[in-house]
Amino acid sequence: MEDISSLAKELKAHLPWHQARILFLAQFILGLMRGRSCNLYRVAEEFQSKAQEESSYCRIKRFFEKYTYCYEQLGKLILHWLNLTSYTLCMDRTNWQFGSQHINYLVVSIAWQGASIPIVWTCLDKSGGNSNADERIAIMKRVLKLIPAKKIDGLLADREFIGHEWFDWLDKQGIVCRLRIKDNTSVMGSGGKPIKAVQLFRNIKLYQVVTWHSKRKVSGVSLYIGARRSVDGLLIVVATKKPETMVEDYYKRWSIETLFGCLKSRGFDLESTHMTNLDRMDKLMGILALAFTWCLLVGHWSYGDAKQLPLNKHGRPAKALFRLGLDILRRVLKNSCAKSDQVNFQMLLHVLSRT
Structure with missing residues (x-):
């Protein structure tokens, strides 16, 4: 006791x-x-x-x-415990099914020491599907109440998190982003004609990193673009600022995958809860974030x-x-x-x- x-x-x-x-x-x-x-x-x-x-x-x-x-109170407590001066954020989803019910979390977390700490989250009311721009913007507005944009070193996210409305909103907020795009994403070439992103890097060699230091139009927004070829394929990343380290920075995104693994099989066995109500699942994630x-x-x-x-x-x-x-x-x-x-x-x- x-x-x-x-x-x-x-x-x-x-x-x-x-x-x-x-x-x-x-x-x-x-x-x-x-x-x-x-x-x-x-x-x-x-x-x-x-x-x-x-x-x-x-x-x-x-x-x-x-x-x-109030989830904002928990967020402030986590920031107090971490006591950092700047933050690298990751955005991703994790989902699973219990019976006929789908649990689908959208999470923004702070990358730190090889892991990632939930700071804002929401249980989406959809059957395991992707988030949309409105849902992403809404959750980032909650983040900005806790962490001002000037203290965000970067927002890292995978290929799900793309689109004009989303890119444009991040750019207007001054949020530095490192976002992966699909190989077939249309990019405005130097001649003013759209080409597939993969064509910009068709000559890139294994383990080589290539960065374009002039912005290209991606989903109608001017962004830097860079890529690295690994044995798994071609990783293409877009960014608003700091093109020199954009690909290297993006690899920190894996920390949120570590988080999901720790919340599930390697830690608290999140999928063993039999709750499916969205509000109750949000409450549970808040307590898990503290633990x-x-x-x-x-x-x-x-x-x-x-x-x-x-x-x-x-x-x-x-x-x-x-x-x-x-x-x-x-x-x-x-x-x-x-x-x-x-x-x-x-x-x-x-x-x-x-x-």
Whole structure:
């Protein structure tokens, strides 16, 4: 119970919630970590309470059914914990199906230490389909309430996130973007005639990076364009500014794929939740964002930068910083203290408060 009250105190310092809701939030975050599952009954089993598991489960259901909170407050808390001066953002979707119901998240996250932290999200009301320009603009307007455009180093997104209205809006907001386009995207050539983007780079060699330093019209908007050829094919990227590093910068987009993997099979087993209501799924992602941030910060505090992790033969770390942090937190929570590491819960909590 001391762990719950200590975490609740940290949360209460930043969230203007009723004390009972703060205590519930602390319970739920710690239950997520202990159980490594978003199945609500599994979380209820991990509640540190004198109440029966069924009572804890009913309490969880009431929270998601009836309680409404401000997602902007959670975003501000995450930014406070990260304490960064600038931000590289990633936008992507993740979706799966439970029975006949489709869960389809559109997420904007902050790339940091090889992973990506959710900062704004929405569960789309569509059956696994792509987002449209209105949905992307709406979610980015929420981002700009938290992070001004001048502090955004770049917005990274894959081939789904294209189109004139979207490109034009980003350009007018002054948001630096690194967006991948399809090979057959029409690009205005030097002679004023449209050609396919792939034709600009038809002579590019394996592992070579080629950047055009004069802007081209892409979907009616003037953008820089560059490409890199790898064994997997041709990667074509467009950008508003800084063409020199546009292709290199784009590769940081993979961090949001790491996020989705950590939220699912490699971390909190998000797909095990049986909820399908859009509002309730948005509430769940908010709590996951707090838990994920804490795990990543603990991993960084304990092991240093992601680039310093020892690599396996396949060239990747055996475990990401998130998973290392989650393992430390679970070990401490389940054993009261990790004597072998001389780490206790208060030390892990201080990672958030920076004391």
